[in-house]
Amino acid sequence: MTTASTAAPTAEVTEIDATARCPLLLLLGFALLWLLVSGALALVNLVQLTTPTFAAACPVMTYGRAQAMQESAFIYGWAANAGLAVTLWILGRLSGAPLRSLNWTTAGAVFWNLALLLGLVGIATGDATVHGWIQLPRYVLPLLLVAYGAMAVPGVLAWTGRRQDTTFASQWYGVAALFLFPWLFSIAQMMLVFFPTRGVLQPLIAGWFVQGAWTLWLAPLMLAAAYYLLPKISGKAIRHYEFAALSFWTLLFVGAWTGGRHFVGGPIPAWVATVAGVSCALLLFHYIVVALNLGGAFRPAGSTVLWFVGAGLGAYLLGGVLDAVTSIRGVAMITQFTHFSTAQTQLAVSGAFSLTLFGAIYFLVPRLTGRAWPSLSLIRGHFFAALLGTAALVLALAVAGLIQGREQNNATVEFSAIAVHVKPWLLVATAGQAVLLIGNLLLAVHLLRAVCPFRQAATAPATFRQPPTMEASVS
Amino acid sequence: MKNGLTFFLGLFLALALAFTGIVLGSHAQLGNLAPYYDENEGKAFPERMPGIAARGQLVYQDLGCAACHTQQVRRPDFGSDKARGWGDRQSVARDYVSQAAVQLGDNRVGPDLATFGSRPLAVDADRLAKYLYEGHGGMPGYPFLFADRKIVGERAANALNVPAKPGREIVPTPRAVALVAYLQSLNNAYEYPEARPVEPEAEKKEGGK
Numbered sequence: 256m257t258t259a260s261t262a263a264p265t266a267e268v269t270e271i272d273a274t275a276r277c278p279l280l281l282l283l284g285f286a287l288l289w290l291l292v293s294g295a296l297a298l299v300n301l302v303q304l305t306t307p308t309f310a311a312a313c314p315v316m317t318y319g320r321a322q323a324m325q326e327s328a329f330i331y332g333w334a335a336n337a338g339l340a341v342t343l344w345i346l347g348r349l350s351g352a353p354l355r356s357l358n359w360t361t362a363g364a365v366f367w368n369l370a371l372l373l374g375l376v377g378i379a380t381g382d383a384t385v386h387g388w389i390q391l392p393r394y395v396l397p398l399l400l401v402a403y404g405a406m407a408v409p410g411v412l413a414w415t416g417r418r419q420d421t422t423f424a425s426q427w428y429g430v431a432a433l434f435l436f437p438w439l440f441s442i443a444q445m446m447l448v449f450f451p452t453r454g455v456l457q458p459l460i461a462g463w464f465v466q467g468a469w470t471l472w473l474a475p476l477m478l479a480a481a482y483y484l485l486p487k488i489s490g491k492a493i494r495h496y497e498f499a500a501l502s503f504w505t506l507l508f509v510g511a512w513t514g515g516r517h518f519v520g521g522p523i524p525a526w527v528a529t530v531a532g533v534s535c536a537l538l539l540f541h542y543i544v545v546a547l548n549l550g551g552a553f554r555p556a557g558s559t560v561l562w563f564v565g566a567g568l569g570a571y572l573l574g575g576v577l578d579a580v581t582s583i584r585g586v587a588m589i590t591q592f593t594h595f596s597t598a599q600t601q602l603a604v605s606g607a608f609s610l611t612l613f614g615a616i617y618f619l620v621p622r623l624t625g626r627a628w629p630s631l632s633l634i635r636g637h638f639f640a641a642l643l644g645t646a647a648l649v650l651a652l653a654v655a656g657l658i659q660g661r662e663q664n665n666a667t668v669e670f671s672a673i674a675v676h677v678k679p680w681l682l683v684a685t686a687g688q689a690v691l692l693i694g695n696l697l698l699a700v701h702l703l704r705a706v707c708p709f710r711q712a713a714t715a716p717a718t719f720r721q722p723p724t725m726e727a728s729v730s
Numbered sequence: 731m732k733n734g735l736t737f738f739l740g741l742f743l744a745l746a747l748a749f750t751g752i753v754l755g756s757h758a759q760l761g762n763l764a765p766y767y768d769e770n771e772g773k774a775f776p777e778r779m780p781g782i783a784a785r786g787q788l789v790y791q792d793l794g795c796a797a798c799h800t801q802q803v804r805r806p807d808f809g810s811d812k813a814r815g816w817g818d819r820q821s822v823a824r825d826y827v828s829q830a831a832v833q834l835g836d837n838r839v840g841p842d843l844a845t846f847g848s849r850p851l852a853v854d855a856d857r858l859a860k861y862l863y864e865g866h867g868g869m870p871g872y873p874f875l876f877a878d879r880k881i882v883g884e885r886a887a888n889a890l891n892v893p894a895k896p897g898r899e900i901v902p903t904p905r906a907v908a909l910v911a912y913l914q915s916l917n918n919a920y921e922y923p924e925a926r927p928v929e930p931e932a933e934k935k936e937g938g939k
Contacts, residue, residue, distance in 0.1 A: 303870075304839065311870030318870075319794015381792030385831045415734065427737070434741050442749065454826040456753075456760055458834045463752050471745065504740065511748035517836060520808045522821040524759055527752065588808055592800055592838040663838060666813030670841055674868040 272622045274353040275344055278360040279623055280706060282340035282406075283616060285368045287699045289332020290609075292375075294692035296325035301685040305678050315379040323383045323390040324375050330388055330468070331371050331399065334608060336364070338476035339406055341615040342429040344623075345483045346410045349426050350417040354409040363405030370398040386447050386461035388468055389440075393448045400440055407433045424499045424548075428479035431507060435471040439464060455522050462514040469603060470510025477571065477608045478506075478545065480615040481564050485549050488558050488618070495547045502544035509537045516582035519591060532582040542575035559634050563614030566642050570606025570649075574599065589664065594677070594684075595656025602649045605691065610641060613698065620705055629708065633701045640694025647687025655680035760823050766922050775920040778828050779912075786912025789905045791831055793872070800835035801844040801916070817845040822925040825918050840869055847917030858910050859902050860890050875906035 302309045303318045310316040339360075347354040354360075377383070377392035384390055391399070410433045414426065443464035446452050452460060486493050493499065515523065515531035545568070552568050555561030577599055581590045590596065617634060621627050628634060655677040662668040662676060765774035779787070790796070805820035806812040821844050826832045846852050851861070865871035876890065881899050888907075889899040902910070 307865065307868050307870040309870075311865070312873050314793075314872075314874040317793050317872070319797035320792075322797045323794055383792060383794060385791050385796060385833050387836070422737075430737070431741055434738070435745055438745055442753075446753070451831070452757065452761070454760065454763060454829065455823045455832060455834070456757055457832045459756055460753055463748070467745075467748065504744070507741065507744035508747065511745065512752065515752065520804045520820075521802050521834065522823050522825060524756055524823075527756060530751070584808075592836060594837070596836060659838075664810045666810040669867075670838075671867040674839075 271347050271353045272344075273625075275347060275357060276623045278357045278364065278409075279340045279344055279619070281361060282336045282343075282364050283620070283702065284706075285364060286333050286336035286340065287695070287702060289328045289336065289368075289371070290695050291692070291699060293325045293328035293333060294688065294695055296321050296328065298685065298688050298692060300325060301681060301688050305681045305685065314381075320378055320381075320383065323378045326388065327371070327374060327378065327391050329604060330473075331374075331391065332368070334473055334476075334604065334612075335367070335403070337612045337616065338432070338473065338608075339410075341480050341612060341619060342432060342476055343407075343410045343413070344619055345425050345479055346413040346429050346433075349423055349483070350413040352413070352416065352418060355412045355416070356408050359405045359408035363402045363408075367399060367402035367406060370395040370402060374399075384448055386443075386457065386464070388465045389443050389447060389461065396440075396444045396448060400437060400444065403437055403440070407437075423482070424493070424496070424503065425479045425483040427500070427503050428475040428482065431503075432472050432475040432479065435475075435507075436468070439467045439471060459515070459518070459523050459527065462517055463511065464514075466514025467511045470506060470513070473604065473608050474506065474510070474571070477567065477611045480611050481549055481552065481568060484560055484564050484614060484618055485552050488561055489551050489556070491551065493548050494551070495544070498544045499548055502541045502548070505538065505541040505544075509534045509541070513538060513578065513582070516578065516587070517591065517596070519582070519584055519587040528582075528584075532579075532584075535579040535582040538575060539579055542572050546572055559631075559638065560614045560618045562638050563610050563617065563641075566638075566645075567607050567609070567611030567614065570602050570610060570645070574602045574607055577602070589660035590656060591660075593656035593659040593663070594652045594681075595660060598649050598652035598656055601645070601652060606645050606649060610645065613637070613641060616698070616702075620702065624705055626705060626708065628701065629704045630701065633697050637694045637697040637701070640690050640697065644687045644689075644691030644694055648684050648691060649687075651680045651683035651687060655684065763824055763827050765827060766824060766920075768920075775922070776825055776828055776918050779915055782908050782911040783915035784830065784912075786908035786910070786915075787830065789875075789909040790912055791833065796833040796835040798835075798837060798839035798869075799841065799843045800838050801842065802834045803842060803844045811842065814841070815849070816842050817848075817919070819921060819925045821918075822922055824922050824924070840867070843913065843916055845917055845919070847914045848919060852914050852916075855910050855914065856888070856891065858913060859888075859906060860892060862906060862909065863890055863892060863900065863902075872906075875903055875909065876900050877903050 299310060299316060299321050300318060303311070303321070307318075310321075343354060343360065371391070374391035374395040377395065378390060382392035382394075384393060389396070410429065414430050417426075443460065446460050447457060447464070451457060482493070482499070512534035513531045515527035516535060519528045521528075549568055552561050552565040555565055580586055581595070581599065617628065658677050658680065659673055662673045765776060767774045801821075803817045803819070803821045804811045806818075808820075812818060825844070852858060861869075863871050863873060863876050878894065878898055878900055881897055885899055886901050889901050892900055894900050
């Protein structure tokens with residue numbers, strides 16, 4: 256077991272961390288708040304799938320509106336805030352100097368989250384737009400874009416003012432995410448909301464945006480964290496690092512072309528789906544290199560941070576393979592328009608992204624606050640709840656989707672019968688979501704205790720293994 | 731990757747290429763797609779939606795109906811869409827050219843609605859309104875689209891045939907009326923030159939025998 260220590264070694268908490276404390280903790284606080292909101296709404300959604308009458312008489316909670324709210328709260332609330340907090344910190348650390356102009360981040364974060372709140376109220380009252388991942392009402396979208404720009408300023412300054420010529424994979428991914436999202440987001444706003452294109456070009460561009468938001472924004476944010484944490488914690492160089500750059504550019508150049516796989520057989524030019532299928536296969540190269548580079552995370556050796564990173568990485572790799580498989584026409588015929596697609600999305604965002612970011616948060620917060628996490632059992636509890644919850648959610652949705660897809664292709668099976676057949680699996684998914692929500696609640700409570708230690712003198716075990724690695728760990 | 735400018739240009743190029751290929755590429759192909767003018771019928775297809783149906787589409791959008799219903803019929807040999815009576819042909823890009831907000835949808839918790847207006851359920855507006863009020867199959871009812879009001883004089887002509895408290899009636903609000911009109915308008919049976927059904931090979935052979 257670890258030795259107790261309530262004060263972080265000064266060598267580990269540098270000026271870089273100290274100056275970034277308040278803005279980044281603010282981002283993390285917002286992130287966890289939205290994660291809980293989104294988790295609760297997702298639970299409502301899943302209950303509605305098995306009990307359609309649940310909250311149905313309440314106009315703000317129709318299935319469609321709750322779905323739009325939970326998705327927006329997750330992507331723009333949890334993922335954006337947490338991803339930016341972690342990436343800004345990593346960029347600061349790797350630039351070798353304290354982050355500058357952090358007031359921009361604070362101001363941006365306040366406006367970003369206010370805009371998001373306004374957006375969710377807008378969705379609840381019927382102002383949602385129609386396209387996935389950009390369902391927030393039109394009146395908050397420009398504000399989000401400006402606020403994002405403000406939040407990213409210190410990251411850009413850290414990149415341009417870096418003190419060494421050599422750059423690291425974490426920086427590439429982080430900087431790519433910072434720069435590419437605003438471009439992507441502004442194109443989507445223009446072409447979908449403010450000056451909408453005609454006909455099926457709308458869903459096509461929306462599909463391109465969703466895929467871009469994943470491969471050019473969220474996945475890079477997650478990989479920036481993973482590429483930073485693994486060598487830092489394990490103390491070993493990344494294996495086959497020489498391929499990392501090629502893998503990075505493969506993700507960037509090929510990733511955004513894979514969005515059309517959802518349109519197999521749809522009223523969209525067939526080449527879009529074909530190109531997407533080929534791109535999915537090409538992208539496997541990226542996943543192989545990531546597996547080679549970061550495979551060490553599967554041997555966490557007592558590091559709780561690496562438990563999370565390893566689990567997230569596993570979800571990321573599995574997701575890549577599933578994307579390629581479901582882009583094949585014969586498979587898509589069964590899986591498209593079913594809960595299987597939802598399972599894939601959850602595998603990516605709740606599995607790959609969230610789990611990795613949880614690991615990063617467990618690594619980051621002690622360095623920001625200068626104090627160890629108060630409780631190791633809370634971290635363990637969160638890990639098992641998150642892993643079990645995500646696995647149950649994704650697996651159950653996937654099985655439900657396969658049943659749904661097979662029966663939909665059999666015209667003799669009524670839709671009401673399909674609903675009955677998938678119900679047990681949707682109940683498992685509901686339970687998984689509930690466990691996930693409880694786990695995330697543990698993290699929120701824990702973060703609150705770590706930031707505001709009411710009982711600092713209490714006998715809470717500190718969880719540092721040794722000075723250089725300030726993560727919570729068992730040895 | 732020591733050169734920041736090259737790196738930045740690389741990022742830009744990555745996004746620009748995908749944008750050019752997918753967005754501009756499909757725009758070049760479909761951006762000028764126009765309704766198809768049929769000289770025999772003397773009008774163009776798809777026909778424009780009546781105003782009330784266009785308002786109904788906004789109700790469909792704000793309630794998030796597309797979370798459970800797709801509006802895209804797959805071709806006969808790809809899934810069971812034809813066998814389910816959702817239309818003899820696949821949906822094509824031209825079907826959507828006059829829609830303000832295209833909601834293809836991505837999950838079929840409920841049936842596809844692209845050709846809903848041609849189904850028996852859609853013919854009778856009162857019956858459809860009742861389904862929306864009470865729910866049907868796995869779909870919940872949406873009672874907030876209806877007003878429960880006191881009967882003044884005679885019972886309203888469009889009052890729903892559902893149990894109500896004595897002296898009261900359930901009538902559709904303008905939103906419900908618009909939504910019903912929209913659902914009834916969802917019908918595009920017109921066969922565009924590019925939309926002729928693709929029959930599976932096996933069926934063709936059997937037909938030839």
